[in-house]
Amino acid sequence: MKIALIGYGKMGHAIERIARERGHEIVSIIDVDNNADIDSEAFASADAAIEFTTPATAPDNVVRAAAAGVPVICGSTGWASRREEVEKRVSELDGALLASSNFSIGVNVFNIVNRKLAALMSHLPQYMPHMYETHHVHKLDHPSGTAITLAEGIIADNSRINSWADEGIVWIDENNASMTPQEIEATIEKPAMDTDALPVLSFREGEVPGTHTIDWDSAVDCISITHRAKSRDGFALGAVMAAEWIAGRKGIFTIETMMEELL
Incomplete structure (x- = not known):
């Protein structure tokens, strides 16, 4: 599948490595210096986006990804005060979102x-x-x-x-x-x-x-x-598995829903 990354710090690098190891293609990498590329054709071609940035930037990143028609896995924390607003907007855009404090x-x-x-x-x-x-x-x-x-x-x-x-x-x-x-x-x-x-x-x-x-x-x-946790790899692997799970879905999901299906 095709994956877009939003955020390219230590976690983003770990996610990229594990996604490639699982046979996936990284079609777009969005970081602080090219945030406008969320609106690009390359980003829109992704089957899912994985977002790990900051509390200040995550809400807008999620909404913009939904507007591009790309389901979003969001691991950024600290934006609970905007959660309801963001979920409502994603639903209006007929998008998909699974946000969790921990994907391990x-x-x-x-x-x-x-x-x-x-x-x-x-x-x-x-x-x-x-x-x-x-x-x-x-x-x-x-x-x-x-x-x-x-x-x-x-x-x-x-x-x-x-x-x-x-x-x-x-x-x-x-x-x-x-x-x-x-x-x-x-x-x-x-x-x-x-x-x-x-x-x-x-x-x-x-x-x-x-x-x-x-x-x-x-x-x-x-x-x-x-x-x-022994390393970041557990968090990264879980995020990639969540991206595999959400591809092709519409709606607001929880990690509990995904775990119920996995178990």
Whole structure:
């Protein structure tokens, strides 16, 4: 199939490599210096576009791709405030959009497990959840989009948890590198939060691609689930698989819909 790339940073390069390895043709690469090429014939010839840019540029990129008749996979995060507006415009253009905070197949399996565990814990009030997320030092926003998606899954499926609370960000260095997230948490001043809130603590360390841990802690034991990315390739592969899935479709889709079909 023919794929267009919108955004050509580290993720864009990884997506290009994996798409070519899977036998696909890259017909257009859009970056900051040639954004006008979204309106080109080459871009319009794509069966799907994969968008990884910034919160400021993603909404307009998605709409312009839909206007060109190209289904869009969007991995940019931080534009939730415009999500409804963008989805409405894509629908008006008879386009297709699948936007997700994380396209990794492993992360999305992890989210299914997370939600099932959260539902079980509705009946066990002695267990309370806590989330820890770790990313590379270049990622300044927190919590991560994936952490927020996981938190929303817990809130949806657990009758005791009604919100999530940001506990802040911790930079890992030589002073705390040997400590566990739980040990580090015990040393920091945490904001006050409701008893029905899920605390989310963020860490930034080296070049870590992404690690998410959810603890369900009680006085006598702790049940913990973790997803640890080894590289960007998992995210890139999932995005390419999503492009393969959305080609030829019309409408607004979720990663959950795609995963249901895959599983």
